[in-house]
Amino acid sequence: MSLVKINVENLSLWYGSAQGLKDVSVEIEEHAVTAIIGPSGCGKSSFLRTLNRMNDHVPGARITGRVLLDGEDIYSRSQDPALLRKRVGMVFQRPNPFPMTIYQNIAYGPRVHGQRSEARLREIVEQSLRRAALWDEVRDKLQKSAFELSGGQQQRLCIARALAVEPEVLLMDEPASALDPVATAKVEELIDALKDNYTLIVVTHNMQQAGRVSDHTAFFLSGELIEYGPTRDIFTRPRDRRTEDYVTGRFG
Amino acid sequence: MGSSRGLARYRLAQALPWLLALGVLRGLGAPTGPPDLGALLASLLTATTAVAASAALGVGAGAALAFTREGRRWRAPLSMAAAIPSVVLGATVLRWLGDGLGVAPGIGLVAVGLALLCLPQTVLLAQESFARRWGAAEAALALGAQPVQAAEAVWGFVRHEVTGILLGVGGRALGEAALVALLAQGLLGHGRSALQAGSTLASALWYLEITGRVRDGRAFWPAVLLFGLAALAAAGAAWLTRERREVRPF
Numbered sequence: 296m297s298l299v300k301i302n303v304e305n306l307s308l309w310y311g312s313a314q315g316l317k318d319v320s321v322e323i324e325e326h327a328v329t330a331i332i333g334p335s336g337c338g339k340s341s342f343l344r345t346l347n348r349m350n351d352h353v354p355g356a357r358i359t360g361r362v363l364l365d366g367e368d369i370y371s372r373s374q375d376p377a378l379l380r381k382r383v384g385m386v387f388q389r390p391n392p393f394p395m396t397i398y399q400n401i402a403y404g405p406r407v408h409g410q411r412s413e414a415r416l417r418e419i420v421e422q423s424l425r426r427a428a429l430w431d432e433v434r435d436k437l438q439k440s441a442f443e444l445s446g447g448q449q450q451r452l453c454i455a456r457a458l459a460v461e462p463e464v465l466l467m468d469e470p471a472s473a474l475d476p477v478a479t480a481k482v483e484e485l486i487d488a489l490k491d492n493y494t495l496i497v498v499t500h501n502m503q504q505a506g507r508v509s510d511h512t513a514f515f516l517s518g519e520l521i522e523y524g525p526t527r528d529i530f531t532r533p534r535d536r537r538t539e540d541y542v543t544g545r546f547g
Numbered sequence: 548m549g550s551s552r553g554l555a556r557y558r559l560a561q562a563l564p565w566l567l568a569l570g571v572l573r574g575l576g577a578p579t580g581p582p583d584l585g586a587l588l589a590s591l592l593t594a595t596t597a598v599a600a601s602a603a604l605g606v607g608a609g610a611a612l613a614f615t616r617e618g619r620r621w622r623a624p625l626s627m628a629a630a631i632p633s634v635v636l637g638a639t640v641l642r643w644l645g646d647g648l649g650v651a652p653g654i655g656l657v658a659v660g661l662a663l664l665c666l667p668q669t670v671l672l673a674q675e676s677f678a679r680r681w682g683a684a685e686a687a688l689a690l691g692a693q694p695v696q697a698a699e700a701v702w703g704f705v706r707h708e709v710t711g712i713l714l715g716v717g718g719r720a721l722g723e724a725a726l727v728a729l730l731a732q733g734l735l736g737h738g739r740s741a742l743q744a745g746s747t748l749a750s751a752l753w754y755l756e757i758t759g760r761v762r763d764g765r766a767f768w769p770a771v772l773l774f775g776l777a778a779l780a781a782a783g784a785a786w787l788t789r790e791r792r793e794v795r796p797f
Contacts, residue, residue, distance in 0.1 A: 349689060354619050377691040385689035391682040394703030403700060404690040453686065460690055 300325035300464060300494040301346060306360035308341055308518075310353065315341040317518045318360070323464075323511075328486060328495045330509035330526065332502060334546065338518040339498045343466050346496065347383035348376045364464070381408055384462035388469040390449035392441035392456075397433050400441045400452060404460035419459050426492075427455035428485055447478025454485060458493075465489065467497045471504065483508050502542055506530055514538045594720035597661030601669045601720075602713050604662075609673025610698030614684055618674060628667035661723060665716045672716070673709060680704045 301323035308316035316338045323329050331339045341350065348369060350356040362369045369379050381404075393400050401420040402410075410416060420437070424430040429451045433444070441452055450470060457465060467486070471479040486495055486508045499505050505512055505526065512529040514522045514537075522529060522538040533539040540546055612618030677684065680701040687697035 347689065349685070352614065352685070352688065377693060379691075380689055381691040385686075387682065387686060387689075389682060391686045393683055393687070393700045395700075403687070404692075407687075407690060407692045407696050456686075457690065 297327065298325040299323065300365065301496075302361075302363040302366070303346075304361040304363070306342075306345060306358060306362060308338075308345055308350065308356065308358045311355040315356075315518055316345070316358075319520045320360075321513060321520055321523050323494065323496060325494050326490055326492070327510040328490050328497060328508055329511045329513065330505035331496065331498045331513050331515060332500075332505050332541070333515035333521075334541070335500075337515040339515050340468050341518075342515065343385075343468055343496060343498050346464070346466055347380050347385055349380075349385065351376055381460050382462055383464040383466060384457035384460060385466040386450070386454050386457050386468065386470050389473045390446055390453050392444075392449050392452055395441065396438050397441050397444070397452060398437040400456050401459045404456060408460060423455040423459040424452075426458050426489070427451045428481065428488070429455055445478070447474050447481060450474060450478065450482060451485065454482075458489075462493065464494045464496065467495065469498050469500060472500060479504075502530070514541060516541070591721065593658050593661060594717055594723075596658035597665055597720045598713055598717040600658065600662035601665040601716065605666050605669025605716075606673045606709055606713075607695070609670045609675075610677050611694050612670065613674045613677035613681075614688065614694035614697050618678075622671065622674075625667045625671050629671060631664070661720050664723065665720050668719070669713070669716050673705075676705045676709055677701065 299322045303319055303321045303323070306316055306319045307314065319338075319342060331342060333339050344350045344353075345358060345362060346369075350358070358370065364379070364382065368374070369383075393403060395403070398420055401423050402416045405416060405419050410419070421430060421434075424433060429448060432448060433452075436443070441449065444452060450473075454465075454467075454470070470486075471482045474482065483504065486497060489495060490510075497505075497508060509526045511524065512526040513520055514529060514533075514535075516537055522533060522535045524534075529538060530542050533542060612621055677698055683701045683704065684697040687700040688694070692700065
């Protein structure tokens with residue numbers, strides 16, 4: 296029986312007076328890949344960023360409703376956003392390595408969380424790069440700048456960096472949209488491999504990608520969650536006409 | 548980085564005319580007190596101290612403000628603070644420290660005034676510089692880093708920009724220091740050593756207030772000459788830097 300990792304209850308989000316999300320309720324399954332699809336500006340990324348409180352850094356952003364991670368409200372006063380983000384990692388649309396070596400990029404997160412042992416850091420770096428399927432490509436150049444890697448490698452480096460803090464959930468905001476088809480295929484393979492150990496939520500504009508990598512799909516439109524269900528059902532038997540119009544390419 | 552160098556050159560170009568004016572005034576034999584290099588030395592020393600102090604506080608504060616929600620709210624107050632005329636701040640600092648703490652005016656005290664003068668601008672420029680690297684900083688925050696730790700992560704990007712910023716702020720500090728050194732030493736004639744020459748106009752006024760020793764009407768014509776030269780120098784600087792100013796990053 297599948298467990299619910301994240302439970303979103305009546306979540307609304309405002310940026311000043313503009314409403315970004317409208318009364319969204321959804322249950323995200325553990326150890327599964329959930330795709331978030333929808334046209335530009337529909338609230339996909341905003342929704343993703345409410346799940347690790349990255350919207351805290353957006354001026355004027357405020358929410359109502361609740362987001363429960365393993366039953367615990369992540370917006371409660373007792374919740375430390377930094378510790379929350381250790382549990383809920385994030386990978387962004389564009390690769391954004393730090394201006395450091397490959398090794399330092401991966402070691403950054405564990406160091407921030409207090410890991411000082413170099414021996415342990417070396418283990419973490421290797422393990423994270425292996426999980427991100429990058430170890431064989433960079434094992435001999437760990438002390439080189441991260442900017443010497445290709446775009447696809449940089450994105451997998453960013454995934455490895457996120458994995459290095461051992462998150463339970465990994466949020467990916469269009470992780471392959473800035474990559475070529477070969478690099479995209481590698482990232483998709485990686486997503487598939489990671490779901491055994493992590494709960495993944497992937498925002499994507501690419502519906503074929505959503506169909507390939509996800510177990511569940513949520514369709515957003517104008518800040519509303521229109522439909523959520525198994526990916527196969529969303530793409531073959533959508534209940535809502537708007538979902539059908541979107542997945543068949545009538546708009547978007 | 549190139550644009551930061553441009554900003555630094557622009558600021559230094561703003562400062563140099565004041566130093567030039569100082570030299571010309573001395574060359575004309577204006578009643579400016581001892582014709583030594585005291586004012587120049589004091590200007591450099593004061594500006595360096597002020598920039599070091601404002602950099603230590605300003606870059607850190609700018610970094611923290613760049614990555615916090617409250618940061619943007621501080622932009623308007625900081626911009627207003629950056630526009631406070633130096634003489635007002637100088638007078639306030641000297642009055643407060645001089646009277647309240649019994650500290651005599653000198654380079655250290657002037658540097659505190661100048662550091663406060665430069666601080667809002669340093670914070671604003673550092674904030675801008677760090678915010679440009681928001682993507683990488685956001686990645687650091689998403690790993691659970693605190694805002695200052697996120698600033699550390701992107702420091703490699705911004706260190707060159709910050710160097711340019713500090714040179715730019717230093718240019719302003721140098722310009723202010725040169726001007727006030729000239730005014731203090733030249734118009735009011737107090738200060739017989741390199742260190743004392745760093746006193747600001749405000750400190751000179753403070754000196755006048757406690758001693759009652761006014762240096763009579765000789766101050767008028769040097770002042771007119773000074774501001775005439777300054778106006779010419781400023782016009783020349785504006786003309787010389789007209790293209791660079793168009794590509795200023797901030």
